[in-house]
Amino acid sequence: MDFDFDSEQNDLRVAVRGLLERAYGDAEQRRKVVAQDPGFDEKTWSRLAEMGLLGLPFAEEDGGMGAGPLEVAIVAEEVGRVLAPEPFVEAVVLAGGVVAAVGTAVQRAEVLGPLAEGASVLAFAHAEPGTRWSPSASAVTATQDGGTWRLTGVKEPVPNGARADVLVVSAVTDGATALFLVRGDAEGLTRTGYRTHDGGRAANVRFDGTPAELLGEGTGDRTAEVEQMLAAARIAYSHEAIGAMDTALRTTAEYLKTRKQFGVTLNRFQALTFRAADMYIGLELARSTALWASMVADAGGDVVSAADRARLQTSRAGRHIGKEAIQLHGGIGVTAEYKVGHYTSRLTAIDHLLGDGDWALARLASGVTAYETVDPLGAPYTP
Amino acid sequence: MRLQLSPELEAFREEMRTFFTTQIPQDIRDTVAARRHVSKEHYVRTQRILNAAGLAVPHWPVEWGGRDWTPLQRHIWREEMQLANVPEPLAFNASMIGPVLAAFGNQEQKERFLAKTANLDIWWCQGFSEPDAGSDLASLRTPAVRDGDDWVVNGQKTWTTLGQHADWIFCLVRTDPTAEKRQRGISLLVFPMDSPGVTLRPIELLDGSFEVNEVFFEDVRVPAENLIGEENRGWDYAKFLLGNERVGIARVGATKRLLAQAKEYARATTVDGRPLAEDPRMAGRIAEVENELLALELTALRVVANSADGRPHPASSVLKLRGSELQQAATELIVDIAGPLSVASYAEEGSDVPDWARVATPEYLNYRKVSIYGGSNEVQRTIIAGTILGL
Numbered sequence: 001m002d003f004d005f006d007s008e009q010n011d012l013r014v015a016v017r018g019l020l021e022r023a024y025g026d027a028e029q030r031r032k033v034v035a036q037d038p039g040f041d042e043k044t045w046s047r048l049a050e051m052g053l054l055g056l057p058f059a060e061e062d063g064g065m066g067a068g069p070l071e072v073a074i075v076a077e078e079v080g081r082v083l084a085p086e087p088f089v090e091a092v093v094l095a096g097g098v099v100a101a102v103g104t105a106v107q108r109a110e111v112l113g114p115l116a117e118g119a120s121v122l123a124f125a126h127a128e129p130g131t132r133w134s135p136s137a138s139a140v141t142a143t144q145d146g147g148t149w150r151l152t153g154v155k156e157p158v159p160n161g162a163r164a165d166v167l168v169v170s171a172v173t174d175g176a177t178a179l180f181l182v183r184g185d186a187e188g189l190t191r192t193g194y195r196t197h198d199g200g201r202a203a204n205v206r207f208d209g210t211p212a213e214l215l216g217e218g219t220g221d222r223t224a225e226v227e228q229m230l231a232a233a234r235i236a237y238s239h240e241a242i243g244a245m246d247t248a249l250r251t252t253a254e255y256l257k258t259r260k261q262f263g264v265t266l267n268r269f270q271a272l273t274f275r276a277a278d279m280y281i282g283l284e285l286a287r288s289t290a291l292w293a294s295m296v297a298d299a300g301g302d303v304v305s306a307a308d309r310a311r312l313q314t315s316r317a318g319r320h321i322g323k324e325a326i327q328l329h330g331g332i333g334v335t336a337e338y339k340v341g342h343y344t345s346r347l348t349a350i351d352h353l354l355g356d357g358d359w360a361l362a363r364l365a366s367g368v369t370a371y372e373t374v375d376p377l378g379a380p381y382t383p
Numbered sequence: 384m385r386l387q388l389s390p391e392l393e394a395f396r397e398e399m400r401t402f403f404t405t406q407i408p409q410d411i412r413d414t415v416a417a418r419r420h421v422s423k424e425h426y427v428r429t430q431r432i433l434n435a436a437g438l439a440v441p442h443w444p445v446e447w448g449g450r451d452w453t454p455l456q457r458h459i460w461r462e463e464m465q466l467a468n469v470p471e472p473l474a475f476n477a478s479m480i481g482p483v484l485a486a487f488g489n490q491e492q493k494e495r496f497l498a499k500t501a502n503l504d505i506w507w508c509q510g511f512s513e514p515d516a517g518s519d520l521a522s523l524r525t526p527a528v529r530d531g532d533d534w535v536v537n538g539q540k541t542w543t544t545l546g547q548h549a550d551w552i553f554c555l556v557r558t559d560p561t562a563e564k565r566q567r568g569i570s571l572l573v574f575p576m577d578s579p580g581v582t583l584r585p586i587e588l589l590d591g592s593f594e595v596n597e598v599f600f601e602d603v604r605v606p607a608e609n610l611i612g613e614e615n616r617g618w619d620y621a622k623f624l625l626g627n628e629r630v631g632i633a634r635v636g637a638t639k640r641l642l643a644q645a646k647e648y649a650r651a652t653t654v655d656g657r658p659l660a661e662d663p664r665m666a667g668r669i670a671e672v673e674n675e676l677l678a679l680e681l682t683a684l685r686v687v688a689n690s691a692d693g694r695p696h697p698a699s700s701v702l703k704l705r706g707s708e709l710q711q712a713a714t715e716l717i718v719d720i721a722g723p724l725s726v727a728s729y730a731e732e733g734s735d736v737p738d739w740a741r742v743a744t745p746e747y748l749n750y751r752k753v754s755i756y757g758g759s760n761e762v763q764r765t766i767i768a769g770t771i772l773g774l
């Protein structure tokens with residue numbers, strides 16, 4: 001076991017950090033970008049594409065870079081560090097990941113190529129009002145009409161659902177969850193976009209006999225593949241959260257060193273510096289767990305279980321750090337004009353998009369009697 | 384010790400409940416219940432109805448509209464108001480400047496301000512905090528210099544809640560920069576917000592709301608008669624005022640209401656075909672917060688019953704501290720009940736996300752403020768450790 005990244009991976013981090021620092025090192029710049037639709041900067045999106053990041057995890061023959069979960073982890077963490085609003089995890093890791101896992105060779109080339117080039121934004125339309133972090137679909141149904149598949153029902157909230165050029169949609173057919181591609185300009189498609197509290201965008205996506213293309217071969221149940229890709233995205237979100245927590249903590253520590261009350265800087269009050277120390281403890285424990293989960297994914301171990309463990313740890317740490325970062329700042333922490341509260345907002349969104357800490361805990365709890373001890377280097381985490 | 388309320392108090396509680404649930408317009412109570420923006424007009428309309436019935440400022444001296452109630456009656460009044468989703472009388476008027484004017488103002492000032500303050504004909508805002516004077520309020524700088532019959536005020540206040548609605552500001556200013564103890568050189572001035580030289584800059588909060596402001600003063604001339612109490616005694620009045628601010632800040636009734644709503648939302652949310660309210664972990668979390676709230680309510684009642692001599696019970700610091708934590712816990716619960724829908728904060732028509740789930744996260748983020756203002760929770764701990772435990 002080795003937690004060190006190799007030099008190529010370190011170079012990747014330096015390059016991504018440089019690009020995103022230029023775009024969002026000034027928090028005011030991010031505020032401007034998220035104030036307008038589509039909630040991210042198309043130019044930065046193109047630059048991410050030029051650097052190869054939008055095709056990072058996909059096979060080279062599909063137009064990707066052929067990199068793995070560790071590289072994804074690096075990029076996600078850098079995204080989180082400056083709260084870059086570009087939907088890297090949502091569009092590339094999750095929506096793109098589903099197409100890479102399930103799509104035919106032709107579909108992969110047709111969909112992932114343009115995604116990697118920055119020419120097309122993808123969204124995974126999976127969540128449905130009335131369900132909660134389920135790997136299968138239930139409210140949107142698919143029926144075949146002649147040779148054409150048609151979808152009916154509502155997906156919400158769909159991150160970047162209004163902006164997306166292509167939607168990857170889960171739908172029920174014959175009791176099984178199948179996956180489909182829907183073009184943004186398809187007939188019978190109504191998309192109502194709105195801002196999310198973290199500056200992002202989501203949408204209500206309504207299908208009304210909307211023509212769709214079946215993703216992959218056959219209509220067998222895709223729940224397991226969706227579960228796998230959700231797990232990969234949960235791990236990537238853990239890294240994004242860690243980048244965000246890291247900045248929230250650094251910003252707070254810096255503030256304690258500069259803000260003066262009672263004639264001294266706040267770091268003279270141990271009641272406050274100990275709280276910052278506790279934030280650090282939470283962050284480092286979460287970081288270890290997330291890195292381990294990415295290594296499990298890289299090695300081909302049980303990614304679903306590893307993702308639940310990373311989710312639980314980062315959920316707890318993210319809440320703790322998000323709340324404390326604001327509290328230790330005092331009034332300025334709750335303003336939109338200062339950056340730290342936006343980190344709390346984003347951490348809160350990440351915590352609820354693909355499963356929260358209690359949800360991950362319940363999944364882990366249900367299996368707790370099935371093994372004696374958790375061995376991070378043994379089954380089921382190593383293949 | 385006795386568990387039940389006396390028959391008289393039982394009747395009093397019923398009277399309050401009936402009044403609040405029948406006399407305050409439904410549209411206003413619905414807005415509060417929906418946790419949507421309560422407008423200036425809502426506050427004004429409510430407070431005038433309350434005032435007409437003698438229910439806006441019962442804790443003031445009888446001469447100025449007070450009711451000579453026992454602390455327990457006041458507690459019941461406040462809790463019933465919160466449970467009924469009634470916007471409370473504006474704190475800046477009813478709990479802050481009103482009692483100060485009644486206690487320390489001269490007769491002319493009382494006659495000039497108190498009735499209008501009770502009726503919200505004057506909307507007051509609180510000009511205490513400055514950019515460099517937050518927890519350390521006594522370090523405030525804003526100078527007021529005497530020039531003939533006027534005080535001339537320069538400088539800046541910040542975090543001024545609802546200053547955009549305010550007609551008048553009560554403001555701590557430094558009138559003696561040479562005083563040996565910095566607490567001794569502070570005075571309390573009141574002046575209209577439309578005085579020449581007063582400007583306001585709104586501060587946007589995390590939930591996109593505009594409820595606080597920076598207020599700038601440039602050669603603002605304030606007539607000497609607008610000084611409250613004695614020159615350089617402003618700190619005493621501020622302490623008196625902040626003591627009042629912390630009473631009722633536990634907001635037990637409001638948190639109870641939030642928890643009742645949380646249960647309703649959890650019943651309406653299905654997970655794998657079952658109501659979320661039946662999920663043992665979720666139900667356990669709700670029960671845990673409820674029990675903490677019960678402990679807080681009982682402590683509030685104990686404190687209230689014990690402070691009949693008018694001096695706050697030492698344990699009242701517990702009320703602010705734990706009260707704010709439980710308000711925050713309740714808003715967090717609602718975000719978690721909304722789950723994935725909690726991101727859809729600014730959804731409008733065309734969304735299937737229920738309204739309560741849309742407001743959940745902005746409210747959660749906004750409520751981070753309650754452990755910061757009115758004396759942060761760290762300041763409360765300092766009081767408990769220092770004043771109560773002698774540490």
Ligand SMILES: Cc1cc2nc3c(=O)[nH]c(=O)nc-3n(C[C@H](O)[C@H](O)[C@H](O)COP(=O)(O)OP(=O)(O)OC[C@H]3O[C@@H](n4cnc5c(N)ncnc54)[C@H](O)[C@@H]3O)c2cc1C
Binds near residue numbers: 261329330512542
């Ligand atoms: C939404 C909102 C509304 C407000 N409304 C008003 C208003 O209407 N009028 C008004 O005058 N003010 C208002 N305030 C200001 C409020 O009273 C201050 O924010 C509060 O006093 C804290 O000051 P600060 O924000 O400068 O934080 P700081 O004092 O800078 O504190 C930063 C952090 O350090 C901690 N800290 C500071 N000193 C110590 C210490 N000695 N030991 C341990 N910890 C310490 C604090 O608890 C906090 O966690 C409002 C604030 C907010 C957020």
